[in-house]
Amino acid sequence: MFVEIFMGIVSLDEIKPGMTLATDMRTNQGRLLLQAGSKIQAEHLKIARIWGITQADITDDSAPTGPENPIERLDPELKKVLDALTDWKFACCDRESPFYRKLAFLFQKRIASTLTRKNSRKVVEKYRGPKILGDVKQSRGDESQKPHLEKLVDKEVSLVTLPDVFHEIVEVTGNPKSSSTDISNVLAKDQSLSSRILRLVNSPFYGLMSKVDTLSRAVTIVGTVEITNLAMGISITSTFNDVSSELVNMHDFWEHSLSVGVVAKILATQNKMPVQERLFVGGLLHDIGRLVLLKNYSRISGKMLAFATSRPVNLYDLETKYFGFSHSELGGRLLEQWKVPQALANMVKSHHSRSSIDDSGETILIRLADIISHGLGYGHSGARRVPPLDYNEWKNAGLSITALPVVAAQTENNLRDLMRIIVEDQAHAI
Structure with a gap:
């Protein structure tokens, strides 16, 4: 489960319309956007994102039990493709750090929403790129010497x-x-x-x-x-x-x-x-x-x-x-x-x-x-x-x-x- 909840604090990305605020939602400047006890609507979430709000305090009885996760809908073969692409893309990183674990999950979530058997090859090429042979023409400089x-x-x-x-x-x-x-x-x-x-x-x-x-x-x-x-x-x-x-x-x-x-x-x-x-x-x-x-x-x-x-x-x-x-x-x-x-x-x-x-x-x-x-x-x-x-x-x-x-x-x-x-x-x- 990738839901981030700590004492009612929920990442805005995981909040759904219909949930209830436990405390006031305010901007970083202190401006009140929504009062405690209000039912959150889609428009409230849009306004919160515009103001840079990243999380909100949600009542326990309306906290999410789990977000809709497009990764879980992939068949095993597509999941292997996505995992291999993610491993390649994050190969220079410490995948054990909380920062990169979350970032890799967000990458997979974004790609999984449109990944299919039909387009998987093109998706991989989009993020890994085509093969470059190093024989590119149209150089504007003298490549026989290192530049100053x-x-x-x-x-x-x-x-x-x-x-x-x-x-x-x-x-x-x-x-x-x-x-x-x-x-x-x-x-x-x-x-x-x-x-x-x-x-x-x-x-x-x-x-x-x-x-x-x-x-x-x-x-x-x-x-x-x-x-x-x-x-x-x-x-x-x-x-x-x-x-x-x-x-x-x-x-x-x-x-x-x-x-x-x-x-x-x-x-x-x-x-x-x-x-x-x-x-x-x-x-x-x-x-x-x-x-x-x-x-x-x-x-x-x-x-x-x-x-x-x-x-x-x-x-x-x-x-x-x-x-x-x-x-x-x-x-x-x-x-x-x-x-x-x-x-x-x-x-x-x-x-x-x-x-x-x-x-x-x-x-x-x-x-x-x-x-x-x-x-x-x-x-x-x-x-x-x-x-x-x-x-x-x-x-x-x-x-x-x-x-x-x-x-x-x-x-x-x-x-x-x-x-x-x-x-x-x-x-x-x-």
Whole structure:
């Protein structure tokens, strides 16, 4: 039985309509959502997820006896397929840790709901990937020599053409005399960008109580720094669309990146951190350095991807061993050259680091979000296995294992709309 109950506290993922609250349901800010004694309805659960609530106190007589579990409905052969896929995906992890046990269960639960004999082969290929032979064409760099980090950054900065509005955003945010009106006016010059920002802040992911109709109101409600961070992040996503599909499907790449941003923002909400939008953008951009490596060193990258598929090794470690630096260091330096706020660049640069010097609370949440996204199976950036984690990092972040099912549910609820707003609309605009 996977139900998490302790003295009436039940994970939100396991609560069903009709159950009764034993104590008031309140947001992290103390706002009352539902009084004790109320019968919970489906709409209450939806609102609770929007506000980042992960659990509730349920009366004993209405506590669940066991959730509907799609894994238990699988026939023995399909269960073997699912178990083998899970073992492969989590091969780099300590499967005895409570964190990974729960994450592996949530992965299986998500996959089992649509797994059939007819589609099982395609499902396995989706999460393990096709065979990569390491003979990928279209390399943009000289692969006979190892790259130099700063030279590669300089090359990318000189070749990549960011939207004009990005440079104007950097300029206006660097001017201490700039007002919210100045920022709104800059954003309004790019109709596609301004439209996506408005749709984003009006989405359930933000959970605002009233509709935001104008950019100036969005800047006022969400904040100037937060809106400009969002605008920078969305603008950068439009510059990387020419990586070989033999290495990574760009839809899968941005699904992974966006889900990391979503999970990071959810974790920040649960941890009552005030920098939730910055974490969302940090997650969105955390793997852009890998796109640069895939584009400029596609043959070597193809061999690394093949090696990481055939053996339980971390792609990050292979990069560091061969190149002398990782995609995270490369991405962080690139953002610094583009004059993105240093806090964002630091999150990207250090999200794989194990150094306590580099580990801010924000960086740790990006790393946790990356692991959770991989574990739930949302896209990929080339690496398809779940990265390792010291369980103490999860505990030291002040997070509960009971939060994982709600994080998974909130991510599932929001990701499709956000993909449509940030990635798919952008593709149509190109």
